[in-house]
Amino acid sequence: MTATDIRSRLGLRPVINVSGTMTSLGASIVVPQAVEAAAAILTQWTEIADLHRVASRTIAELTGAEAGFVTASCSAAITLAVAAAITGSDLYAIEQLPDTGDRRNEVLIQTGHMVSYGAPVEQAIRLAGARVVPVGQATSAHAYQLAGAINERTAAAVYVVSHHVVDYAQIPLPTFARVCHEHSVPVIVDAASEYDLRRFLADGADLALYSGHKFLSGPTTGIVAGSKDLVRSVYLQNRGIGRGMKVGKESIAGVIAALEAWKTRDHDGIRARERAALNVWINALDGRPGIAATIVPDPTDNPLDRLKVAVAPEEARISAWDLAARLAQGSRPVIVRDHEAEHGHFYLDPCNLHPGEEFVVAERLGEELDRARLANEPIMTPLDRFWLDREAAILNWPD
Numbered sequence: 001m002t003a004t005d006i007r008s009r010l011g012l013r014p015v016i017n018v019s020g021t022m023t024s025l026g027a028s029i030v031v032p033q034a035v036e037a038a039a040a041i042l043t044q045w046t047e048i049a050d051l052h053r054v055a056s057r058t059i060a061e062l063t064g065a066e067a068g069f070v071t072a073s074c075s076a077a078i079t080l081a082v083a084a085a086i087t088g089s090d091l092y093a094i095e096q097l098p099d100t101g102d103r104r105n106e107v108l109i110q111t112g113h114m115v116s117y118g119a120p121v122e123q124a125i126r127l128a129g130a131r132v133v134p135v136g137q138a139t140s141a142h143a144y145q146l147a148g149a150i151n152e153r154t155a156a157a158v159y160v161v162s163h164h165v166v167d168y169a170q171i172p173l174p175t176f177a178r179v180c181h182e183h184s185v186p187v188i189v190d191a192a193s194e195y196d197l198r199r200f201l202a203d204g205a206d207l208a209l210y211s212g213h214k215f216l217s218g219p220t221t222g223i224v225a226g227s228k229d230l231v232r233s234v235y236l237q238n239r240g241i242g243r244g245m246k247v248g249k250e251s252i253a254g255v256i257a258a259l260e261a262w263k264t265r266d267h268d269g270i271r272a273r274e275r276a277a278l279n280v281w282i283n284a285l286d287g288r289p290g291i292a293a294t295i296v297p298d299p300t301d302n303p304l305d306r307l308k309v310a311v312a313p314e315e316a317r318i319s320a321w322d323l324a325a326r327l328a329q330g331s332r333p334v335i336v337r338d339h340e341a342e343h344g345h346f347y348l349d350p351c352n353l354h355p356g357e358e359f360v361v362a363e364r365l366g367e368e369l370d371r372a373r374l375a376n377e378p379i380m381t382p383l384d385r386f387w388l389d390r391e392a393a394i395l396n397w398p399d
């Protein structure tokens with residue numbers, strides 16, 4: 001951290017993010033092209049409908065869709081896409097939401113897709129005035145259950161692509177889309193965190209939704225891509241519930257620049273740098289008692305590998321969750337990917353590092369593991385207490 005680091009001016013800790021593109025840590029490192037574009041437009045007047053037209057063309061070019069639209073976030077995109085499926089381009093109906101009157105308002109989603117990305121996906125659907133209709137059970141869903149749930153009240157179906165969803169026995173997207181289309185039900189795919197900007201539309205999505213601030217490294221935004229009629233109906237929601245979720249000119253210009261930069265991004269070079277970071281950590285952990293490190297691919301096929309760090313608590317003298325928590329403390333906090341810590345492992349994600357930070361991560365791992373070995377007692381907080389403490393801590397803000 002340098003003296004000009006805004007974090008030191010604001011009294012914030014210089015966190016190192018090896019957990020992924022997390023909203024709670026600022027999502028991603030925005031590419032310079034997007035920073036420049038946002039700064040350049042902030043002091044200019046511009047006709048927002050025209051700026052959105054430019055964004056639509058850029059999104060269309062990259063996704064292969066007819067049109068595109070920029071929202072405040074992918075979460076907002078889910079709400080506005082559902083709203084569009086309910087109202088179409090009826091301006092009066094748009095102003096009535098979240099009251100849907102006697103319009104179709106049921107939205108189907110597989111039970112195994114009803115996850116939280118920090119907020120419940122089903123709440124983003126309900127926010128538009130829709131009624132959520134779960135399909136199948138948590139750990140299985142079948143095409144006949146989807147077909148059977150469709151009726152004259154069905155407005156849309158939502159499909160989530162994510163490491164959060166149940167990863168077996170769910171309906172594959174091409175089948176899901178075919179069943180929906182047989183009944184003229186539009187399919188909205190939440191692909192917030194996916195690299196592939198074309199695949200889901202090719203697999204049958206009528207609208208594909210992405211976060212602009214995850215792998216694209218743009219400013220906080222959502223991206224909607226799809227058929228022109230549906231995308232127009234999403235755009236028109238800005239005259240209704242979309243107003244409270246509006247996106248500023250700086251974010252629209254910024255995400256256009258991030259999309260342009262994506263076309264020429266040096267993906268191979270980035271992968272090589274990420275692999276080098278993984279190797280630094282493997283070396284740092286080599287021979288440490290109770291620690292096993294393995295490289296694992298991304299669960300939804302994004303071109304990204306992570307380091308899985310398995311912690312045997314008896315030998316390491318610390319549990320995986322305590323180690324993750326201790327790494328996050330102090331003046332050089334390292335935030336790891338710990339959503340599976342109860343299974344005795346966490347991940348190190350190399351996709352959001354500034355140059356050199358991989359060495360700080362290696363040092364911090366060594367530091368905390370040494371400390372645990374030297375402690376009088378093994379560091380093993382019972383998991384139930386660990387979770388309850390964490391839950392209680394949520395309410396501590398702003399103090």
Ligand SMILES: *Cc1c(COP(=O)(O)O)cnc(C)c1O
Pocket residue numbers: 023072073074075076117160161162190191192193210211212221222
């Ligand atoms: C991150 C995420 C979201 C939310 O995206 P935002 O742009 O942060 O609102 C929605 N769905 C999934 C699957 C996500 O990973």
